[in-house]
Amino acid sequence: MTEGLHPPLQHTAHPHEPKEDDLEKLRKWQEARLERKLRGEYESAVFHLAELVNQNLETSLSVTSVHVDGATNTRKSFLGWLIQPWLARHTDDRASKSNNLQGALYTARGISHILQETDLFHSVDAKIQRSRDHLAREGDVDIVVTTREKGRFYLKTATEFGNNEGSVSVTGRVRNIFGGAEFLEGHYSAGTKTRRSFHGLLSLPLSPSLRTTGQLSLFSQERDFSSFASCSEISHGLKVAVNSNWGVHGVHEVAYQAVLRHINNLAPSASVSIREHAGQTIKTSISHSWTKDTRDDKLAASRGYYGKLFQELAGLSGDVSFYKAEVESQISRRLVPGMSLSLAARSGFLKALTGPSHFADRFQLGGPLSLRSFKANSMGPRDGVDSLGGDIYWSTGVSLVSDIPRKPHWPIKSHIFVNAGRLNAMDETKGLSENLIGCLTKPSISAGVGLIYRFDPVRVEVNFGVPLVASKSDGLVLAWSSCKSFVFGSPCQI
Numbered sequence: 001m002t003e004g005l006h007p008p009l010q011h012t013a014h015p016h017e018p019k020e021d022d023l024e025k026l027r028k029w030q031e032a033r034l035e036r037k038l039r040g041e042y043e044s045a046v047f048h049l050a051e052l053v054n055q056n057l058e059t060s061l062s063v064t065s066v067h068v069d070g071a072t073n074t075r076k077s078f079l080g081w082l083i084q085p086w087l088a089r090h091t092d093d094r095a096s097k098s099n100n101l102q103g104a105l106y107t108a109r110g111i112s113h114i115l116q117e118t119d120l121f122h123s124v125d126a127k128i129q130r131s132r133d134h135l136a137r138e139g140d141v142d143i144v145v146t147t148r149e150k151g152r153f154y155l156k157t158a159t160e161f162g163n164n165e166g167s168v169s170v171t172g173r174v175r176n177i178f179g180g181a182e183f184l185e186g187h188y189s190a191g192t193k194t195r196r197s198f199h200g201l202l203s204l205p206l207s208p209s210l211r212t213t214g215q216l217s218l219f220s221q222e223r224d225f226s227s228f229a230s231c232s233e234i235s236h237g238l239k240v241a242v243n244s245n246w247g248v249h250g251v252h253e254v255a256y257q258a259v260l261r262h263i264n265n266l267a268p269s270a271s272v273s274i275r276e277h278a279g280q281t282i283k284t285s286i287s288h289s290w291t292k293d294t295r296d297d298k299l300a301a302s303r304g305y306y307g308k309l310f311q312e313l314a315g316l317s318g319d320v321s322f323y324k325a326e327v328e329s330q331i332s333r334r335l336v337p338g339m340s341l342s343l344a345a346r347s348g349f350l351k352a353l354t355g356p357s358h359f360a361d362r363f364q365l366g367g368p369l370s371l372r373s374f375k376a377n378s379m380g381p382r383d384g385v386d387s388l389g390g391d392i393y394w395s396t397g398v399s400l401v402s403d404i405p406r407k408p409h410w411p412i413k414s415h416i417f418v419n420a421g422r423l424n425a426m427d428e429t430k431g432l433s434e435n436l437i438g439c440l441t442k443p444s445i446s447a448g449v450g451l452i453y454r455f456d457p458v459r460v461e462v463n464f465g466v467p468l469v470a471s472k473s474d475g476l477v478l479a480w481s482s483c484k485s486f487v488f489g490s491p492c493q494i
Contacts, residue, residue: 058101062099167192171186219239232263254286255287285315302333331343364377374475379421395419
């Protein structure tokens with residue numbers, strides 16, 4: 001009977017020995033149980049701590065000193081400059097009865113926040129402890145801030161494509177160079193249109209709130225204008241600026257600038273108008289700008305608005321004298337889920353105070369960043385093959401952006417757009433109102449459809465558009481056009 005049997009006939013393992021799958025389930029159960037226990041203990045501890053603090057908010061406490069640990073590369077005088085307003089605010093509020101635990105917590109939070117705003121530290125942790133002073137009285141406490149500083153040196157190389165131009169660049173930055181949150185940055189790039197460019201910037205805080213900063217910059221660049229004018233421009237300049245961030249009221253900048261410009265490298269076919277502006281000129285000017293931005297995304301906003309106002313007065317010294325103003329705005333609204341409407345508008349006015357305006361100071365219009373389906377910087381007055389720029393312009397655009405059907409998670413969006421605008425030279429024989437009416441009533445218009453690819457920090461547009469209305473002097477781009485903005489880089493921080 002048993003000769004045909006081939007053992008083993010059943011599982012020979014001990015019946016209570018757990019299987020491998022059972023061990024894995026048991027391990028996960030134990031981990032989940034431990035996690036729930038720790039979470040419960042943590043939540044209970046936080047609840048009891050919050051209850052303890054709330055019950056003692058009126059306990060009399062006096063902050064006698066602040067200690068900052070870990071800030072080895074930052075000057076003590078600078079730290080004191082930042083902290084003193086918060087410490088003075090606490091000690092001077094005895095009449096309002098804020099010299100208590102609540103006031104100490106508020107002071108510790110304010111000091112921690114202002115140190116984080118310097119962008120010098122990876123981490124900032126503040127705690128309140130009994131005063132270290134041997135002569136301390138009952139209720140005297142110290143605020144001890146433990147910090148970990150960021151690396152001081154930063155280097156990035158990048159390859160950029162945008163606005164029909166390609167370039168390679170190197171950016172270097174030294175943080176906290178003198179121990180007072182100063183930043184020294186240098187940027188060098190070489191490209192197809194901007195052949196060479198250098199920009200050096202020194203920035204430092206001017207107020208303990210860090211809302212006001214001073215900037216000193218040196219710059220030099222060589223730009224190729226041959227795509228719309230038969231010349232190139234070399235400029236070297238100095239700029240001194242003061243920036244003030246007013247929070248919800250926007251950012252203001254007041255600046256002084258001195259620039260040496262040189263229109264050179266004229267092509268044999270250069271027009272008489274371009275030749276008249278060839279050579280060197282010096283511009284010195286003061287300027288003011290105001291900017292406010294509440295958009296949820298700077299490249300593909302679905303809500304919020306952006307506004308900028310720029311004014312410049314030149315003629316303190318140098319060869320040119322003019323008043324220049326420019327305003328720019330954008331507003332975006334979500335219409336329904338997956339669809340938003342964006343409206344953008346820009347306008348500028350240039351008034352030469354002595355003689356005609358200079359080519360280097362005039363506005364240029366046209367291209368994927370202003371009016372699609374028109375060549376870059378090709379609109380307005382012309383002399384032969386050269387676009388001369390203008391003194392007054394406006395442009396606006398409406399874009400309806402929507403998700404790809406059934407693919408709302410894709411970074412590719414579709415859009416329909418309409419652009420309109422015009423660039424004119426000021427006619428001195430007419431009044432300002434006549435020049436404005438003439439510019440507004442004769443717009444150039446284009447419309448089209450396209451795709452937008454959004455992947456931070458990249459935005460690419462591929463559009464099919466046609467000019468609907470155009471002037472004889474406008475340069476046109478028929479059929480396919482594109483607006484690209486790429487940044488490829490390899491940053492490293494030490």
